[in-house]
Amino acid sequence: MAPVVSVEALRKRYRRRDPWAVDGVTFALEPGQAFGLLGPNGSGKTSVVKMIAGLLRPDGGAISLFGSKPGDPAARAQLGFAPEDPDFPKFLRAREVLDYFASLLGLDEDERKRRIPETLAFAGLDQEKRQVRQFSKGMKQRLGIAQAILGRPKLLILDEPTADLDPLGRRDVRALIESLKDSGVAVLLNSHLLSEVELVCDTVAILAKGHVLKEGTMAEVVPEGRTLEDVFVELVQASAPPKQDNLPSFITDKEDQ
Amino acid sequence: MKGTLAVARYTLLELSRRRLLLVFFIIGAVGIAVIGTAFKIAATVSPASISFGGPEGTFSPDQATLDRLTELQYVSQLIDVVGFFALLIAFAIGMTAIYHDLESGAAVGIFSKPVSRLAFTTGKVLAALVAMFVIVGVLSLETRLIATLFGGGLEGALWVETVAAVANASLLMLIVLALSAWMNNIIAAVVAFVYNAVAGFVVILHSVLVSGSLGDNALVKAGLDIAYWLVPHNLMSDAKRQLAQAEYDVFAKSIPQGQNGPTAADFLNNVPGASDLTDIIWWAFLVILMATLVYVAVRRRQV
Numbered sequence: 001m002a003p004v005v006s007v008e009a010l011r012k013r014y015r016r017r018d019p020w021a022v023d024g025v026t027f028a029l030e031p032g033q034a035f036g037l038l039g040p041n042g043s044g045k046t047s048v049v050k051m052i053a054g055l056l057r058p059d060g061g062a063i064s065l066f067g068s069k070p071g072d073p074a075a076r077a078q079l080g081f082a083p084e085d086p087d088f089p090k091f092l093r094a095r096e097v098l099d100y101f102a103s104l105l106g107l108d109e110d111e112r113k114r115r116i117p118e119t120l121a122f123a124g125l126d127q128e129k130r131q132v133r134q135f136s137k138g139m140k141q142r143l144g145i146a147q148a149i150l151g152r153p154k155l156l157i158l159d160e161p162t163a164d165l166d167p168l169g170r171r172d173v174r175a176l177i178e179s180l181k182d183s184g185v186a187v188l189l190n191s192h193l194l195s196e197v198e199l200v201c202d203t204v205a206i207l208a209k210g211h212v213l214k215e216g217t218m219a220e221v222v223p224e225g226r227t228l229e230d231v232f233v234e235l236v237q238a239s240a241p242p243k244q245d246n247l248p249s250f251i252t253d254k255e256d257q
Numbered sequence: 258m259k260g261t262l263a264v265a266r267y268t269l270l271e272l273s274r275r276r277l278l279l280v281f282f283i284i285g286a287v288g289i290a291v292i293g294t295a296f297k298i299a300a301t302v303s304p305a306s307i308s309f310g311g312p313e314g315t316f317s318p319d320q321a322t323l324d325r326l327t328e329l330q331y332v333s334q335l336i337d338v339v340g341f342f343a344l345l346i347a348f349a350i351g352m353t354a355i356y357h358d359l360e361s362g363a364a365v366g367i368f369s370k371p372v373s374r375l376a377f378t379t380g381k382v383l384a385a386l387v388a389m390f391v392i393v394g395v396l397s398l399e400t401r402l403i404a405t406l407f408g409g410g411l412e413g414a415l416w417v418e419t420v421a422a423v424a425n426a427s428l429l430m431l432i433v434l435a436l437s438a439w440m441n442n443i444i445a446a447v448v449a450f451v452y453n454a455v456a457g458f459v460v461i462l463h464s465v466l467v468s469g470s471l472g473d474n475a476l477v478k479a480g481l482d483i484a485y486w487l488v489p490h491n492l493m494s495d496a497k498r499q500l501a502q503a504e505y506d507v508f509a510k511s512i513p514q515g516q517n518g519p520t521a522a523d524f525l526n527n528v529p530g531a532s533d534l535t536d537i538i539w540w541a542f543l544v545i546l547m548a549t550l551v552y553v554a555v556r557r558r559q560v
Contacts, residue, residue, distance in 0.1 A: 087362035103263030
């Protein structure tokens with residue numbers, strides 16, 4: 001089966017004097033597969049998905065998105081991307097944002113009339129009349145996921161999709177991922193919530209400092225009797241210099257009785 | 258094309274909800290109404306105090322002449338006011354139309370959709386131009402309506418001058434749009450403001466040079482000629498000349514028989530006329546250049 005997306009030896013750095021944010025990342029994702037990209041803060045996860053979505057230019061390596069380059073609008077038509085910390089034109093309402101994005105996706109009016117109310121209802125924003133600038137972070141996150149699924153993508157990229165969601169919202173996102181997988185959609189999930197990744201992903205890659213430390217199916221990466229969190233902590237700690245206990249002294253000092 | 262129209266449509270919707278634009282529009286609309294009403298009241302309550310004087314004695318104009326002179330004064334003032342507000346609107350739109358999408362993160366969602374950067378830029382520029390034309394057009398329409406208090410007959414001058422004001426402001430707006438895609442929007446506005454002021458100064462110096470008042474220094478002439486073709490030249494209609502001609506006509510009619518006044522040529526000698534074709538071509542070139550720079554800035558932008 002041809003991969004939906006494949007990246008090979010991907011490299012990126014933001015300034016010449018900076019270290020590589022992404023350095024030699026390689027993986028491929030097939031239809032119906034859920035792939036978890038894990039790593040500590042600053043490990044390069046968001047840079048990788050932004051390069052796949054055509055938002056950042058790689059400095060090296062290759063990306064194939066549905067057989068084309070990410071810059072090709074036709075390839076992006078099959079992509080849904082829910083960014084971390086999403087934002088939108090702030091004077092628009094949720095319905096208008098979705099109508100705007102549906103127009104960019106080329107959906108005709110009948111299809112927009114059908115999809116937008118259902119998507120708003122899924123995101124719990126169907127009764128929301130305020131402009132986006134008055135939204136909470138959680139509401140923006142739900143709108144971010146709503147716009148990502150609006151075009152019925154064949155690849156859905158979710159970058160920290162549940163960071164600002166309440167437990168009910170997280171459950172909905174898990175159900176969404178399961179449902180999309182069943183219908184053959186590939187899902188690329190960036191998340192710090194390892195328990196969540198363990199629940200929904202078939203394969204994972206653990207990144208640190210732009211390198212892939214380990215990649216494989218969940219069974220390959222997580223041995224019997226251990227959790228993904230155990231493996232993650234072990235790998236990341238092994239890749240970094242030992243960390244001192246840096247708790248501030250005013251926290252650790254005992255109060256005089 | 259669909260992507261361009263979607264970007265333009267929703268940019269216009271956003272612009273229509275921006276308070277800064279609304280505030281500028283309200284100040285402009287109220288200012289125009291106040292200036293017009295003040296002129297009318299001044300002309301109505303103190304006609305006897307106005308008189309024309311010359312070496313051969315003074316005389317007071319009749320009411321019809323006074324109305325006509327007031328209208329001419331009003332239109333002359335309003336041409337400047339509409340031009341000023343067009344520039345304010347240019348800054349307000351130029352600073353926000355693209356910058357907020359790029360800086361807020363909204364561009365991440367937009368650019369991940371199947372829309373090219375060219376379609377996005379075209380939609381943004383199209384919306385900005387339409388918004389500018391509509392806002393300045395409404396202010397001009399208000400000016401025209403208030404001018405009916407005084408009579409009429411200068412509609413053509415006012416409309417053509419509105420088009421010139423929109424053209425000048427559009428170029429400035431594109432400069433701000435291009436700069437704000439590269440840098441902070443407030444810094445972009447300051448840079449554009451300074452550039453516009455320097456450009457105005459260079460154009461005035463060049464016109465002084467052409468009139469021969471700066472002498473015949475070849476180095477100064479070459480320097481100013483080069484500087485002149487590095488900056489925009491504000492487009493002008495012949496409204497100011499029409500107004501001056503109309504003022505002269507009123508003045509000439511009211512001179513009692515047997516007295517001599519200045520000739521029309523004396524009167525119009527220092528009044529600038531409409532921009533020539535070279536200036537219009539230069540304006541069009543700069544518009545295309547700035548729109549291209551906006552596109553290049555958006556295309557290179559990583560979000």
